[in-house]
Amino acid sequence: MNFPQRAFPSSTLATSGGISTAMLENMSFPYELPALPYAMDALSPVISENTLRFHHGKHHQTYIDALNKAIDDTEFQAMPIKAMILASGAGGKTEIFNNAAQAWNHAFYWDSLCEKGGGDPSPILKQMIDASFGSVEACRQELLHAAVTQFGTGWAWLVLEGKKISVMKTEDADTPLTSGMKPLLAIDVWEHAYYLDYQNRRKDHVAGVIDKLINWKFAADNLA
Amino acid sequence: MEHTLPALPFAMDALAPHMSKETFEYHYAKHHQAYVTNLNNLIKGTDFESKSLEDIVKSAPAGGVYNNAAQVWNHTFFWNCLSPNGGGAPAGGLADAINKKWGSLDEFKKAFQTSAVGNFGSGWTWLVKKADGSVDIVNMGAAGTPLTAGDKALLCIDVWEHAYYIDYRNLRPKFVETFLNNLVNWKFAEANFA
Ligand SMILES: [Fe+2]
Ligand SMILES: [Fe+2]
Numbered sequence: 001m002n003f004p005q006r007a008f009p010s011s012t013l014a015t016s017g018g019i020s021t022a023m024l025e026n027m028s029f030p031y032e033l034p035a036l037p038y039a040m041d042a043l044s045p046v047i048s049e050n051t052l053r054f055h056h057g058k059h060h061q062t063y064i065d066a067l068n069k070a071i072d073d074t075e076f077q078a079m080p081i082k083a084m085i086l087a088s089g090a091g092g093k094t095e096i097f098n099n100a101a102q103a104w105n106h107a108f109y110w111d112s113l114c115e116k117g118g119g120d121p122s123p124i125l126k127q128m129i130d131a132s133f134g135s136v137e138a139c140r141q142e143l144l145h146a147a148v149t150q151f152g153t154g155w156a157w158l159v160l161e162g163k164k165i166s167v168m169k170t171e172d173a174d175t176p177l178t179s180g181m182k183p184l185l186a187i188d189v190w191e192h193a194y195y196l197d198y199q200n201r202r203k204d205h206v207a208g209v210i211d212k213l214i215n216w217k218f219a220a221d222n223l224a
Numbered sequence: 225m226e227h228t229l230p231a232l233p234f235a236m237d238a239l240a241p242h243m244s245k246e247t248f249e250y251h252y253a254k255h256h257q258a259y260v261t262n263l264n265n266l267i268k269g270t271d272f273e274s275k276s277l278e279d280i281v282k283s284a285p286a287g288g289v290y291n292n293a294a295q296v297w298n299h300t301f302f303w304n305c306l307s308p309n310g311g312g313a314p315a316g317g318l319a320d321a322i323n324k325k326w327g328s329l330d331e332f333k334k335a336f337q338t339s340a341v342g343n344f345g346s347g348w349t350w351l352v353k354k355a356d357g358s359v360d361i362v363n364m365g366a367a368g369t370p371l372t373a374g375d376k377a378l379l380c381i382d383v384w385e386h387a388y389y390i391d392y393r394n395l396r397p398k399f400v401e402t403f404l405n406n407l408v409n410w411k412f413a414e415a416n417f418a
Contacts, residue, residue: 054393054394058393058394059394062394094344098344151291151366151367152345152346152347152365152366152367152384153345153346153366153385154345171345172344172345173344173345190345190346190385191346191384191385191386191389192385192389192394195385195386195389195390196389199250199254199386199390200250200254200255200258200386
């Protein structure tokens with residue numbers, strides 16, 4: 001096997017303010033599981049240590065492993081992860097897209113949460129949210145609604161489009177990256193994200209995440 | 225008409241340890257019930273109120289009414305695909321059709337396993353009978369159902385994570401394997417094929 005070395009300067013790769021996302025974006029083939037930006041028990045009780053062990057150690061790891069298998073000896077192998085997501089999505093390479101997008105979405109999701117999160121965003125982000133939604137509370141409600149109404153598997157997102165901040169939901173592995181939006185925050189609503197702690201009660205889980213775990217600083221860093 | 229949650233064709237603990245009582249307490253009593261409740265709420269005061277469940281599934285546009293109606297129908301069908309004395313082999317015309325398509329029951333199981341494990345995200349994997357009498361395996365997403373595709377449903381497995389997370393966590397392959405070896409109700413599939 002031959003592993004082409006990348007010629008991308010790190011500045012074009014490191015576009016995220018988050019630890020997990022930056023780790024993943026700076027990796028090259030073969031990819032490894034990016035570390036969580038906090039301890040396994042840091043998000044408890046909203047997200048238990050048990051859930052994180054499975055979600056990070058099994059689910060995220062499986063996407064990484066499947067990605068390496070899918071891109072081995074293909075033209076995608078030499079691409080940075082974001083470019084790989086866009087190219088495989090546009091080229092109808094479903095297996096590569098699903099695993100690359102889930103690898104990235106999960107890293108971005110870990111960074112979207114933090115111990116003692118929630119509360120209000122910093123002034124600049126708050127101002128933009130007020131301008132887009134009317135209030136931070138209205139933004140929270142819209143995010144909750146998107147997360148609860150995404151039927152089946154998928155994600156709820158806070159995204160930046162031009163100067164406007166909006167909420168969107170995506171199915172399965174789909175990511176706002178493919179529609180040219182800038183993700184600010186992600187909430188995973190696949191059942192594996194909450195089944196051990198909340199079973200069928202997705203709304204209780206998402207409400208807890210928004211109230212107690214959302215990393216507004218990460219969202220603000222992503223504005224840049 | 226007011227839709228109701230049909231009774232399970234076995235006791236909640238009848239499939240343990242392959243599918244635990246706890247799984248049915250959620251999958252049947254919470255998830256299936258929620259689809260019934262949501263459907264009743266959504267069709268109140270609409271033309272769908274006078275239609276049968278199958279007619280709603282076949283005529284509703286993509287969206288809430290379709291999703292909930294199809295999920296009510298799919299889950300009822302899925303419970304019938306399970307049996308405390310499941311597994312083994314099909315007989316009669318269905319056995320012949322499976323052998324004709326895949327060569328052997330083992331090859332069918334391999335193909336079904338691969339499809340169900342590869343059904344990305346939430347959805348259903350079906351064994352169907354086509355108009356020409358042949359059988360095939362079809363993967364469908366979230367609330368997909370053969371009712372809308374014109375194929376006759378013979379057998380299915382729910383591969384939403386809620387179907388296996390309590391008993392198998394992330395190990396969907398183990399769940400599908402157990403379904404094929406220990407739970408599948410071939411009598412039900414044979415009756416659907418006839
Ligand atoms: Fe996830
Ligand atoms: Fe289900």
